[in-house]
Amino acid sequence: MKVEITTQKFNAGSMLLIKGDVDMNSSPDVRSSLDEVFKQGGAKALLINLSGVRYMDSSGIATLVEAMQNCMKQGMKLRLVELSPPVRDVFELARLSSIFEIFANVGDAQAGL
Amino acid sequence: MKNTNDIERLSQKVKRLHTLIEVNEVISSSLEIDTILENVMTISKKVMNADASSLMRIDEKTNELIYQVAQGSVGEKLKKVVRLKMGQGIAGTVAEDGKPLLLEDAYTHPKFFRGNDEQTGYRTKSMITVPLKVGNRVTGVAQVINRLDGKPFDQDDLELFISLSSMAAIALENAKMHMQILDKQRLVKDMEFARTVQESFLPQQAPDVKSYRFSAHYTPALEVGGDFYDFIYLDQNRTGIVIGDVSGKGVPAALYMAKLGSDMRTLAFTERVPADALMKLNDLLAGRSRRGMFATLLYIELDATTGIMTLSNAGHLPPIIKKADGSLVKLETAGGAPLGMLPGMKLFQEEAKLEPGDTVVLYTDGIVEAMNAKEELYGYERFEELLKKSGSGPGVLKDAIIADVNRFTGLSPQHDDMTLVCFGAAK
Numbered sequence: 427m428k429v430e431i432t433t434q435k436f437n438a439g440s441m442l443l444i445k446g447d448v449d450m451n452s453s454p455d456v457r458s459s460l461d462e463v464f465k466q467g468g469a470k471a472l473l474i475n476l477s478g479v480r481y482m483d484s485s486g487i488a489t490l491v492e493a494m495q496n497c498m499k500q501g502m503k504l505r506l507v508e509l510s511p512p513v514r515d516v517f518e519l520a521r522l523s524s525i526f527e528i529f530a531n532v533g534d535a536q537a538g539l
Numbered sequence: 540m541k542n543t544n545d546i547e548r549l550s551q552k553v554k555r556l557h558t559l560i561e562v563n564e565v566i567s568s569s570l571e572i573d574t575i576l577e578n579v580m581t582i583s584k585k586v587m588n589a590d591a592s593s594l595m596r597i598d599e600k601t602n603e604l605i606y607q608v609a610q611g612s613v614g615e616k617l618k619k620v621v622r623l624k625m626g627q628g629i630a631g632t633v634a635e636d637g638k639p640l641l642l643e644d645a646y647t648h649p650k651f652f653r654g655n656d657e658q659t660g661y662r663t664k665s666m667i668t669v670p671l672k673v674g675n676r677v678t679g680v681a682q683v684i685n686r687l688d689g690k691p692f693d694q695d696d697l698e699l700f701i702s703l704s705s706m707a708a709i710a711l712e713n714a715k716m717h718m719q720i721l722d723k724q725r726l727v728k729d730m731e732f733a734r735t736v737q738e739s740f741l742p743q744q745a746p747d748v749k750s751y752r753f754s755a756h757y758t759p760a761l762e763v764g765g766d767f768y769d770f771i772y773l774d775q776n777r778t779g780i781v782i783g784d785v786s787g788k789g790v791p792a793a794l795y796m797a798k799l800g801s802d803m804r805t806l807a808f809t810e811r812v813p814a815d816a817l818m819k820l821n822d823l824l825a826g827r828s829r830r831g832m833f834a835t836l837l838y839i840e841l842d843a844t845t846g847i848m849t850l851s852n853a854g855h856l857p858p859i860i861k862k863a864d865g866s867l868v869k870l871e872t873a874g875g876a877p878l879g880m881l882p883g884m885k886l887f888q889e890e891a892k893l894e895p896g897d898t899v900v901l902y903t904d905g906i907v908e909a910m911n912a913k914e915e916l917y918g919y920e921r922f923e924e925l926l927k928k929s930g931s932g933p934g935v936l937k938d939a940i941i942a943d944v945n946r947f948t949g950l951s952p953q954h955d956d957m958t959l960v961c962f963g964a965a966k
Contacts, residue, residue, distance in 0.1 A: 492831030
C-alpha cells in the first residue's frame with residue numbers, strides 16, 4: 427500500500443499527516459517529507475499525525491526516531507498525534523511512550539506550543 | 540525489360556540484405572559489448588563504403604556522448620578527444636532529437652563542429668548520423684563519414700544505416716542487460732557469503748551448564764538479517780543470554796547487529812549488572828546513531844547455582860516462562876525503550892527464579908508475526924496455545940514451535956527474521 431503524506435502549517439510549525447502503511451518500502455517517502463520540514467527550519471514544533479497509519483514496522487519507527495533526533499538538534503518539539511490502535515500496540519510493546527510525546531488529538535498536541 | 544540501372548540497384552539491395560544477415564550473426568555470436576560493436580561498425584564501414592565510422596554511447600551519469608567505437612584513419616584520435624554534450628555538434632543534436640540526419644556536406648550544417656577536423660587534420664564531407672534507440676529512449680548515436688567513392692551518401696544509404704544501427708542498438712542493450720545480470724549474480728553470491736559470515740557470529744554450540752539445557756533457532760528473512768542471539772560464559776556459575784532485533788532488514792541491519800553483538804559481549808563482562816550493561820550499550824549506540832536505527836534487546840544473566848535470572852529488557856518482546864506445571868508466565872516488567880534512540884536513557888532490571896522443569900522462551904517478532912498465504916498472522920493466541928499444549932524442555936519446545944510456525948506459514952516467504960531461544964532447568 428502506498429503512503430500519502432501531506433504537510434500542513436500551523437502557527438508553531440508543521441504537521442505531517444501520514445496515510446497508509448509505514449514500512450521498509452514507504453518510510454523513505456516519509457523521510458524525504460520530514461527532510462523538507464527540517465530544511466525549512468525555524469519552527470517550534472513538528473507534529474506527526476498517525477491517525478491514517480494502520481501498520482508501522484521497525485523501519486517506520488526508525489524514521490520517527492531520526493525525526494526526534496533531528497528535532498532535538500534543531501531545538502524543536504516532536505509530537506506524535508492520534509496513534510491508531512494497532513500502532514499504539516506496537517508503541518506499548520516496545521515501550522516507546524517513554525521516548526516520544528504522544529497526544530490523543532491535534533488540539534491537545536498544539537496546546538501550549 | 541529492365542534497364543541496367545534497375546539491375547544494379549537490385550543487386551545492391553541483395554548485397555545489403557546479406558550484410559544485415561551478417562550483422563545479425565555477429566550480434567548473436569557474443570555478449571562482449573566491445574567485440575560486438577567493433578564488429579558491427581567494421582561491417583557498417585565496409586558495406587556503407589565509408590571512410591570512417593563511429594558509435595557513441597550516452598553516459599547515463601553525465602548525460603554526455605562518449606565514443607565507444609571509432610574506426611577509420613582518425614578513429615584512435617577521435618576516441619581520445621571527444622565527449623559531447625546533448626545538443627552539441629551533429630551527434631549531440633541527433634541524440635537530442637532522436638531523428639536520423641543525412642548531410643551531403645557537413646560544413647553546411649550550423650551545428651557541425653569543425654574543431655575535431657582542425658585537431659585531426661581530417662576533412663569531413665558527407666555523413667549519416669543515426670540515433671540508437673531502444674523503444675523511444677536514445678542510448679547512443681552511430682555515424683558514417685565520407686563515402687570512399689567521393690559521392691555523398693544518399694537515401695538508400697540512409698535506410699541501410701538505419702537498419703544496421705537498430706541492430707547495434709539492440710546489441711548494446713543486450714550486452715548491458717547481460718552485464719546487469721552478471722552484477723546481480725555476483726551480488727547474490729556476496730549475500731550468500733555474508734549470510735555464512737553472519738551465522739558464524741551466532742553461538743556455534745549451546746552452553747554447557749550443569750543441569751540446564753539451551754536450544755536456539757535462527758532463520759533470516761532476507762539473505763542477512765537483524766535478529767541475533769548469544770550465550771555468554773561469564774563464569775562457572777553465571778551465563779549471559781541475549782536476544783535482540785535490529786530495526787530494518789538486510790545489510791544495514793546485519794552490520795549494526797555485528798557491532799552491537801560484540802559491544803554487548805564486552806559490556807556483559809565489564810558491567811556489574813544487566814541494566815548497567817544495557818544502559819552503557821544504549822549510550823554507545825545512540826552516540827553513533829544513523830537514520831534512527833535502533834535495536835530491541837533482552838539480556839538475562841542466569842545464576843545456575845540459585846536458578847535466579849536477572850533480566851533487563853530494552854523494548855524487546857517479553858519472555859514467557861512455561862512453568863513445570865504447564866502454566867505460562869509472561870515477564871512484562873522491568874526494562875525500558877529500545878537501545879540507540881536516546882542517550883542517557885534509564886533501564887531497569889528484575890529477578891525471577893527458575894525452578895526445575897521451567898522453560899524460558901525468548902523470541903523475536905518474526906515468530907509471532909509469521910504470515911501465511913492468506914496474509915494472516917501467526918499471532919500470540921496461537922503461540923501461547925501451542926506453548927501450553929507442547930511438551931516441556933527447551934529442545935522439545937523449540938522444535939514444536941518451529942514446526943507449528945512452519946506448518947502455519949507453508950511455503951509463504953517470510954518478511955522478518957525468526958529467532959527463538961529456549962532454556963531451562965532440568966527436572
